[in-house]
Amino acid sequence: MAHQHSSRPRLSPSSDTEDRAEMTMLLAPRLAYFAGVARTEHVTRAAQEMNVPQSTLSRAMVRLEQDLGVDLFARHGRTVSLTPAGRTFLASVERALAEIGRAADEVRADADPATGKVAFGFLHTMGAETVPGLLHEFRADHPRVRFSLVQNYGEAMLERLRAGELDLCLTSPVPDAPDLVARRLDEQKLRLVVPADHRLAARRRVRLAEAAEEAFVTLEPGYGLRRITDDLCQEAGFRPRVAFEGEEAETLRGLVAAGLGVALLPPPAVPRPGVVELTVTAPRAVREIGVAWLAGRPDTPPVTAFKKFLLSKRGSLLPA
Numbered sequence: 001m002a003h004q005h006s007s008r009p010r011l012s013p014s015s016d017t018e019d020r021a022e023m024t025m026l027l028a029p030r031l032a033y034f035a036g037v038a039r040t041e042h043v044t045r046a047a048q049e050m051n052v053p054q055s056t057l058s059r060a061m062v063r064l065e066q067d068l069g070v071d072l073f074a075r076h077g078r079t080v081s082l083t084p085a086g087r088t089f090l091a092s093v094e095r096a097l098a099e100i101g102r103a104a105d106e107v108r109a110d111a112d113p114a115t116g117k118v119a120f121g122f123l124h125t126m127g128a129e130t131v132p133g134l135l136h137e138f139r140a141d142h143p144r145v146r147f148s149l150v151q152n153y154g155e156a157m158l159e160r161l162r163a164g165e166l167d168l169c170l171t172s173p174v175p176d177a178p179d180l181v182a183r184r185l186d187e188q189k190l191r192l193v194v195p196a197d198h199r200l201a202a203r204r205r206v207r208l209a210e211a212a213e214e215a216f217v218t219l220e221p222g223y224g225l226r227r228i229t230d231d232l233c234q235e236a237g238f239r240p241r242v243a244f245e246g247e248e249a250e251t252l253r254g255l256v257a258a259g260l261g262v263a264l265l266p267p268p269a270v271p272r273p274g275v276v277e278l279t280v281t282a283p284r285a286v287r288e289i290g291v292a293w294l295a296g297r298p299d300t301p302p303v304t305a306f307k308k309f310l311l312s313k314r315g316s317l318l319p320a
Contacts, residue, residue, distance in 0.1 A: 026067050030060045031093050034072065037061060038090045042079050114144050116302035121150040121157040121169035123224075125249050126289075128269035130318060131170070138309050145302045153247075154224040161294050167303045168310065172224045174290030182292040185310065186317035190228070190285040191277040193256045193263045201276040208236040208264075208280050215243035215261035217252045225249070228287050229264045235283040289317060 036046040037057065047054040065072050072086035082090060110117040122131050135147060150160065154171040161169060162179065174182045192211060194200050200210065216233075218240065219226040226245075233240045243261045246252050250272070252263045257274030264285065267277070291310045293299075299307065310317075 027064065030064045032097060033057055033060045034064055035090065035093050035097060037073070037080060038082055038086065041081055044078060111300040111302070113301035113305070114142075115146065116300055117146040117148060118302050118306045119148040119150070119165060119167045120306070121152060121160060121166045121171075123154065123171060123289075124151050124247075125225075125266050126170055127151050134310070134313070134317075138306060142302070142305060145306070153219070153222060155222050158292065161292060164294075164297075167299070168291055168293050168307060170289060170291055170310075172287045172289050173228065174288050175292050179295055180292050181295045182290050183311060183314070184288050184290045185314050186289050187286045188266045188289055188318050190232075190264045190266055190280065190287060192280050192285075193253060193265050193275050193277050195256055195259045195262075196274050196276055197259070198262070198276065200278060203278055205281050206278045207282045208232060208285065209238065209282075211262055212236070212238035214241070216240040217244040217246065217255040217261040217263045218242055219249070219252070220245045220247060223247075225265075225287065232264060232280075232283055232285055 033046075033050065033052070036050050037043055040046040040049065043057055043061070044054055047057045050057070061073065068089075070085045071083050072089060073080040074083055109115065120131075131149070139145065150157065150166060150169075152160070154173070154175070157166060157169040157171055158175055158177075158180065160166045170185075172188075174184050176182070192200075192206055192208065194211075200206055212233075216229070218229050229240065244252075244255050246255070249265050250268065252265060253268060253272045253275055255261060256263050257272060264280070265277075266287065291307070293307065
């Protein structure tokens, strides 16, 4: 393998991010070639094993050394041996190539139709019964599909969709954004939850305006249910007086049971002692539940299958 240093300038060592990125782009295509030559210590044999022309391999090694500015090989006729710099470089190259191999195996495994992975987000209030039931039903036909599950409030899940961390999410309200695709699946009635000894506790139905003077316990701003609560109260002619803000619906029920306020909440998975749940007759108190995904992003087969399954649950996602 001829070894003539080129007169073209090589990259100089630098901690600058742009210089490092440029160096990486120059070196990356030749790293597997370098590892092959280092393993065989013979350019002809390495070229045969990698099924590339010997001339291509020889030029690649010369350019690699020129770009690095160091000799990686000592030449001995048709054979080569690593210099100390070459041995140091090889150790890192082998780790990098192994990591690339692991990453390739992981993404192929995640896309496998039978055993792939779905990153699925959903609201906290969907976690006790709805989502476990959905997954149980889906896995009857897809028993080996894996799931990465994320519980969060709606806006946080949409951010993770946009960041590529989620494939799909169940959320409320159903988002309307140009970069997302969203489909309404069902609606869920909201109830006015009051303490068991509250003045309205003997009632079965109530107009929301009757709670205008009450202290409310609500989710924090940014949560979809908080926005719905504010909008419904406005429609009923008042602005809710918020006494406590939380991050989870069942915590709010506990605050109501302690006599700290009233709340608009979806039905509980399990009845909570100390509270009474009243049907709201006016305004119509519901929240829409939908599934959302990022527009234009191709799906893996397991994501496609789960998306199709969710869309088939339109109108029957939640208990009647």
